[in-house]
Amino acid sequence: MDEHRTGSSPERSRAVRSLKEPFDVVVVGAGINGCGVAWDAALRGLRVLLVERDDIGSGTSSWSSRLIHGGLKYLEKLDVKLVRESLREREWLLGAAPHLVRPLRMILPFYSGGKHNPFVLEAGMLAYDVLSWDKSLSRHSVWSRRGTLKRVPGLNREGLYGAAAYYDAQVELAERLCVEVALAARSAGATVLNHASVESLEVVNGAVRGVEVEDRLTCERHSVRTRVVFNTAGPWVDRVLRGLEGEPRLIGGTKGSHFIVDRFVGAPSKDALYYEARSDGRPMMVLPWRGQIMIGSTDERFEGGLDDVGPSRNEIEYILDETNAVLPHANLTAEDLLWGYTGVRPLPYTPDGSEGDITRRHAFNDHAPRAAGLVSLLGGKLTTFRQVGEEATDLALKKLGLGKRRSATRRLLLPGAGPVDREVFARTLAETTGLGTSTADRLVGIYGSRARGVAERLLDPAMREVLDEESGLTAGEVAFVMEEEFAETLTDVLARRTVIGIGPTLPDETIERVARAAADHADWSEERTESEVAVYRNRLKRFGIPERSRATA
Structure with a gap:
């Protein structure tokens, strides 16, 4: 991490301070499955820490086909159980996040x-x-x-x-789905810490006793006590396990x-x-x-x-x-x-x-007896994250000897799914804030009923500054995602919160204006602001077409 990229939001500072206390469960990786595990476990009364090396939803969850599907192709493999599970979870998501899943x-x-x-x-x-x-x-x-x-x-x-x-x-904005599940986990009591990596696992006499966490924004290290670790790092699962002797390769x-x-x-x-x-x-x-x-x-x-x-x-x-x-x-x-x-x-x-023969069903790999309390998730997809969270928490409760506690997630909605009529809400938002109708509709499509939080900040005239003409992004929206949605970097703000930065291009003046607004809100130094802009521009290279192939008729 660049030496200039230091400093934390008040929310993050509280999360870091909480690392001194023991946790029942540490969840490594805040893709959709890790967020789902943290949500369910926190709702069932466990003290949970969700740690993400980069940002919430920044990995495989953002690079998928963005479908919530029952898995029609799985019927070919006669995996009826997986199809039924997926269809049931699809139906739940249509009701639990109608602003994101259509x-x-x-x-x-x-x-x-x-x-x-x-x-x-x-x-x-x-x-x-x-x-x-x-x-x-x-x-x-x-x-x-x-x-x-x-x-x-x-x-x-x-x-x-x-x-x-x-x-x-x-789900056109899979990034936003991950953020909403993380918000639900926080509301349930989980501690959420992005831009922090688990550098090592502490295993004593064949049992997990804690993890070593590095804050990648400050480079500070913290020893965190826990009895259960869920490794939900997706394709990075084996990286989390490095240093453990005798562990076979899990991800291919x-x-x-x-x-x-x-x-x-x-x-x-x-x-x-x-x-x-x-x-x-x-x-x-x-x-x-x-x-x-x-x-x-x-x-x-x-x-x-x-x-x-x-x-x-x-x-x-x-x-x-x-x-x-x-x-x-x-x-x-x-x-x-x-x-x-x-x-x-x-x-x-x-x-x-063949690739098509590899199972798409999720599975939990229990590392006992070499590391009792450590469990790695293999597979999983956007559609079934709630089911993954339920199964993982059942397993955690058993390992902690706490007995059965019923999962509540199937009966709940995600934070932006408040009881609002989208068209009426967007129209009212436009009228009360002075925003254009297209901007108000964009806000409702991204934040759902939580768009009220953006509107509240726009009551301050200083927050009404428009930072991007095409989307109508304002300084108030930047402040909202940095205060309420774990956004710590410019890339967090552009790519996975306001989502105006999905893709390879964004006007230089927009990047600079958003960086200045973020810097003013979070009190970044000039060096950090320049570093944030450089990191974001470097990220855009990932979306380029590396080598133009032959014309195809």
Whole structure:
């Protein structure tokens, strides 16, 4: 960490002071699963510390397809239990976070010569409906070839039989979902500390006794006492375990890349396309995303560095070729790729077999007897984080000898899901604050009912300064996320709170203005402010297309 990047918010200072007291559970990694574990455990009365090396939701959770889905493809593996679990959790999320999670119709075209027979696919649709018997979404429908082309005229017509349409859900801002679960965990009593890394595990006589935590903003080290550690670091699970003797490799993740393009001729206007790749039969998607289109993804074994992973030329060509095959009028080339991102799925290490054969089911690896009290999570996804948290807390209670306590998370909503009518709330917000209607709608779409907190700060005229004309971002919003949402750095503010910085570009004047507003609010030095800007600009390189591949017709 740069020597100039020091200093803490009042919230963070309180969290750091609490490290002197013992915790029942330390959760390492604040992706969606770690946040879910911390939330459930705190609600059941455990003293919980959630530690994140970078920022909440900054890892795999942010680099996914951003879908809340039941796992239709898992039916092929006959994993009925996982599908039912996923569908149940999808239904809960639609009600628990309606400002972030919204229904999305998926269109599945049927082609002759495909890996899956259309009758088998339709049977899968029926099973999907049966397994989601308690859903609020519409049942699937089957379209003829003519009906399919009427709805999606841009589809490749060669060998097209028809299509099925069914509903799943999308969370466009997965970063915000992670933040909201972390907020719920804090409200339940958990201590949340981002930009802090667990440098070592203290194991005495075969049992966990604590962890060594380094505050990456101040470089200070803290010895934290605990009896249970949940390692929910995703693809970094093995890194957390370094130094423990005799521990086998646990993670053998696969790499998935996605690319963003402008809307193109032939693409569905509001629906998603879920189809088989012509070359290898693996599932591919064309997704609506924030007014643009996301195409992807790949599924390749990955052995490289986790902190700077990016798409390869082969991945670029593969996704372009397959997108153009199913939607020929797109005629996409590498020059049409606006930006892209790559994540590594935290799947269990399996040296043999194809990527598609690796289980997507989450599992807990108990490190007893070498390190009793230490448990590592393998797998897990956005959709099922609540279930992961429930199972993890059941395990923690058993290890702590505290007996059974019922989980309450299934009955609860996330913090921004207050009882408001979105349109009325946004209109009222615009009228009371003087913001434009588009800005008010953006605030409600990001913060839900918690947008009131931004509005309250705008009562101060100094907080009404507009820092970005396109989004309407104000100094008051920056103050809100830094005071209320664990934002400690410029990248936190831009990329995972206000989310105006998702992508490879942002006007230099916006970056500078937001940095100054953050510096004024948090009393950063000039050196730290310059460092924050440099770190953010360096991050933008991750979204670039590394090597423009051949034009693809």
